[in-house]
Amino acid sequence: MVNAQTRLDFLRTDELLFFMSFVPYLIIEMFGTTMFPMPYFLHSVAKAVLIFAVISIFFKKTWSVYFFLVSAIFSLTGILVWNATSDTGVLALTILMMGAYKIDVRKIITVYLIIAGFITALAFAFSLLDLIPNLQYIRPDTGAVRNSFGIIYPTDFAAHIFYLYLFSAYLFLWKRPWLLSVIGVLTALFLIRFSDARLDALTILITAVIFVVIRYLQKGRFHKILSLSALTTVFLAYLSYYLTAHFNARQGLYARINGLTSGRLSLGKSALDLYGIKPFGQVIEFIGNGGSTETVSNYNFVDSSYLKVMLLYGSVFIILFVALTTVRSIQSVTSNDYYTLAVLIAVAINSMVAHHLIEPYYNVFSILLLADFVQDRDRRIKSVYLTDVT
Structure with a gap:
């Protein structure tokens, strides 16, 4: 009889420890961008669980000189920023970045898409049901109504949608340029019509164009x-x-x-x-x-x-x-x-x-700069090869 394997069996020790930090951190910070009532002390909990990401570093099988150099420089900078401002944001970013070292980016982005997508959809649905506020703003010059759909501001809602689209394109939609383009156009139109988030809508359209161009003209x-x-x-x-x-x-x-x-x-x-x-x-x-x-x-x-x-x-x-x-x-x-x-x-x-460059609950790539991109790249190359042969 074959023993059934759990999902955790597919995670190395360092990966499991990293996700023990990343998952609660992402959930708490994501809810912090919504209109759901949330005790402020949970933000301290989100920072406290980062200890698991620190521990995960010691379970990496090998470390490169580049990793040590980047980690040392960013950690020192984070400490100096903390000393000057009492803000631990740079340190938190650095810890997550170090914890993501040598982890397949596909695993991290998949977790991000599941959690961020679910919470964004939950806020959207609850706001339509009047269970949480759908903040509406009127643009003075045009009179356009800007809906936030359960997020703290219309442009923050649009930013969540932009990054969800971007990372979905990165993992899945790149293989189907027509689907990527259609979803991109419809998403941009939705953001313009209901949130009047014109700049975020424009960056979604630009993203679709970039992916389509790369799909066909990368040689x-x-x-x-x-x-x-x-x-x-x-x-x-x-x-x-x-x-x-x-x-x-x-x-x-x-x-x-x-x-x-x-x-x-x-x-x-x-x-x-x-x-x-x-x-x-x-x-x-x-x-x-x-x-x-x-x-x-x-x-x-x-x-x-x-x-x-x-x-x-x-x-x-x-x-x-x-x-x-x-x-x-x-x-x-x-x-x-x-x-x-x-x-x-x-x-x-x-x-x-937009102001979300170093906020992992929007731009998860901000903590992936030391992660493993090789496995995902090889998977893409194999996929393109099989498509071309077929």
Whole structure:
């Protein structure tokens, strides 16, 4: 008689310990983005369970010099940011990143899609049933109604949808470009119609185009373009900072860009002038519209991830994170792992207009920069080969 195996039998010890951290962390932080009532102390629980991710590091079979170097630099930076701001966000990100080392990215993203997808759908359904608030905002210039569908703000709902679409495309939809495109267009139209989240909708359409282009044009001359696109994160991070730092409302181009991005340049410029940039961050109370429909008179929220992370956690951390992301992009090009590159490009574009770059409960790729992409890449290559032979 063959003994039945449980799902846990397919996990190594380090993987099991990592998921003992990641799963409760993801559940708690995901619910924190919804209108479900949740005791604040649970956020402390989410940080406490990260101890299992720390322990998992010692169960890795081998460690590379690169892993030790990145871990040491990011851990030290996280400690210095914590000392300057009392914020443990960088340390938490680093711990999860170290815990994900050598774990197949497909396993982590699958867990993310199940949990994040379920909680987003639950919030959506409960808001339609009036069991939790569906916050509705009116855009003054157009009168459009912006629904948040149980999430704390319409753009946060749209961000969840963007990342769920992005990682679904990465794992599943890349094999069926027509389905990827149709879902992308319908999702973008839904976000425009019901949440008026135009920028998130645009990044979904751009993501669909990137995946379709890579599916059919990843050979020959196009490879050179893809090689250059490995620098996308560096370029867009610098462009975001440059446009914001040099913003002048009296110059036509800047005024036009500011209008198209719903005032993001002017808000970012005000924050830069008021707070400046510190090496390891500073305490800033950003005030936005999330969680309530009451009018905010002193709104000062910075939406660009690059600007917000730099202001809160300092220039050192954002430079290191962008550098690590770029290294991962270059590794993707050299190993012909173009779909990983596609995700990094899509995240880089979205991060210009949204603030979720280093929040794993939105952008799970933020903790996967040291994970194992080889197994997933080989699986894709085999799948394409079998398709071509068939």
